[in-house]
Amino acid sequence: MDNDFSLEMSATRDVIARELQGCNALTARFGLTLTEQEVKTLAVAHENALRDTGRIAFGGSILKKLAETFCDSPFITREAWADTLAELQDDFYYFKNDSDDRLSDDELIETMKRVFDGPAQGSLDYLSGTSLPELCRRAREDFDPTNAAVTRELF
Amino acid sequence: MENEKLLVPEGEWTAEEQLALQKKLLPLLAHRTALYAAGDTSARVETVRELLASITFTLDVGLMGAPRKTLLTTDLDALFERGGHVIDQKVEAGRLLWNAACLTAPKLESRSLQETLQSFSLFWKRYDARFFAHVFPCDIDYPLLRPVPETLLGVEYMNEYLRRVLTENAVLAAFDPERTMLLLDADSPLWRDAPANLAAPVLANAVGLAMLMKKDLRVRKLSNDDLTVLSAQLAVLTDEKATETLRLAAETVCNMANIRDAASRTYLADSASDMLLRLRRVPVEGWRGTFPEME
Numbered sequence: 001m002d003n004d005f006s007l008e009m010s011a012t013r014d015v016i017a018r019e020l021q022g023c024n025a026l027t028a029r030f031g032l033t034l035t036e037q038e039v040k041t042l043a044v045a046h047e048n049a050l051r052d053t054g055r056i057a058f059g060g061s062i063l064k065k066l067a068e069t070f071c072d073s074p075f076i077t078r079e080a081w082a083d084t085l086a087e088l089q090d091d092f093y094y095f096k097n098d099s100d101d102r103l104s105d106d107e108l109i110e111t112m113k114r115v116f117d118g119p120a121q122g123s124l125d126y127l128s129g130t131s132l133p134e135l136c137r138r139a140r141e142d143f144d145p146t147n148a149a150v151t152r153e154l155f
Numbered sequence: 156m157e158n159e160k161l162l163v164p165e166g167e168w169t170a171e172e173q174l175a176l177q178k179k180l181l182p183l184l185a186h187r188t189a190l191y192a193a194g195d196t197s198a199r200v201e202t203v204r205e206l207l208a209s210i211t212f213t214l215d216v217g218l219m220g221a222p223r224k225t226l227l228t229t230d231l232d233a234l235f236e237r238g239g240h241v242i243d244q245k246v247e248a249g250r251l252l253w254n255a256a257c258l259t260a261p262k263l264e265s266r267s268l269q270e271t272l273q274s275f276s277l278f279w280k281r282y283d284a285r286f287f288a289h290v291f292p293c294d295i296d297y298p299l300l301r302p303v304p305e306t307l308l309g310v311e312y313m314n315e316y317l318r319r320v321l322t323e324n325a326v327l328a329a330f331d332p333e334r335t336m337l338l339l340d341a342d343s344p345l346w347r348d349a350p351a352n353l354a355a356p357v358l359a360n361a362v363g364l365a366m367l368m369k370k371d372l373r374v375r376k377l378s379n380d381d382l383t384v385l386s387a388q389l390a391v392l393t394d395e396k397a398t399e400t401l402r403l404a405a406e407t408v409c410n411m412a413n414i415r416d417a418a419s420r421t422y423l424a425d426s427a428s429d430m431l432l433r434l435r436r437v438p439v440e441g442w443r444g445t446f447p448e449m450e
Contacts, residue, residue, distance in 0.1 A: 056203050058192075
């Protein structure tokens with residue numbers, strides 16, 4: 001019953017595919033589009049990311065938000081777009097757990113973007129290896145991500 | 156998931172019925188999860204499981220005793236709302252029960268009882284009837300004569316625990332605290348600090364005296380000779396008859412203690428009948444574990 005609920009509550013591959021195809025119109029302005037095959041691969045990756053992190057999605061996937069937020073980054077190329085999205089998705093769900101869900105989707109994505117375009121200079125390794133673990137540690141200690149002074153200290 | 160077993164007892168539902176219920180529950184679960192996540196798009200599996208447990212508990216409360224298969228035909232949203240209202244009422248009833256339990260608590264220095272009742276004071280601050288109605292968010296250290304069934308959850312667990320405390324308080328109130336302390340000291344010198352039930356030795360002593368047809372259940376202590384007589388009395392009875400005798404003796408104690416309500420009387424009769432297993436297993440020389448020898 002457990003697994004059935006997970007599967008049925010999670011957005012289906014078709015829904016995710018439609019969401020991502022819809023995003024292409026926006027991201028194309030920055031030279032980033034996904035092929036049909038990449039869309040399918042990302043939809044499968046979404047299921048895997050949820051399973052690996054023990055989460056259930058019930059309001060669509062996070063991929064659409066990630067695509068919309070990261071598409072204007074100067075560090076992402078067309079060739080790397082799909083892989084970057086897949087890795088950002090993995091990081092997102094991992095750090096959602098690591099923060100004990102104390103960071104909202106928007107707070108986490110905004111922070112990821114700020115670090116990615118800032119100190120990480122487009123390095124996903126830097127993003128997942130330095131600032132985000134520290135941010136999550138502070139989030140678990142009730143840190144307020146909207147506090148400008150503290151976030152400056154972090155990034 | 157434990158809670159699903161509560162809602163869908165094994166053996167009573169066909170696989171098709173379980174699947175139908177699951178499908179019916181899904182939109183409600185998705186809605187409640189979205190509300191809980193407050194704008195986020197995902198939640199941990201464990202969190203969703205707990206939310207589901209809360210939903211099934213709330214629906215169960217909303218059924219108010221109606222057959223669970225009603226769930227297949229009824230509007231779950233409406234039932235969930237009704238369950239929520241009933242839970243709110245139970246939460247308020249719990250406050251009255253807690254007040255009464257504190258006011259009638261025996262004047263005995265039992266740390267575990269005091270701390271348990273104190274812990275309950277946080278219930279109304281911590282209890283989340285909207286999302287985690289099945290969770291009881293306080294610590295219980297004090298053991299009852301008979302534990303509350305694990306099938307009761309959330310506020311229902313607390314209210315039943317408090318009802319039992321009130322019944323035990325009523326038993327203790329019928330006895331002189333000085334003599335109760337002597338009995339408790341005889342039972343375990345650590346009773347003030349260790350989690351030990353206060354009513355057990357008092358009830359056992361009074362039940363034993365009632366079986367011996369003694370008139371003053373409040374004052375007299377059970378001698379070794381009394382225990383020998385009791386042992387002989389039980390030895391000739393079948394388990395069924397012996398249980399009946401213990402239950403009748405508990406009824407006598409209830410009458411003496413002026414305990415009138417049926418639930419309390421049943422609880423104490425059940426507690427008295429629990430003694431039989433120990434008395435059967437142990438020879439009469441070892442019965443002081445049940446009937447402590449007062450100084």
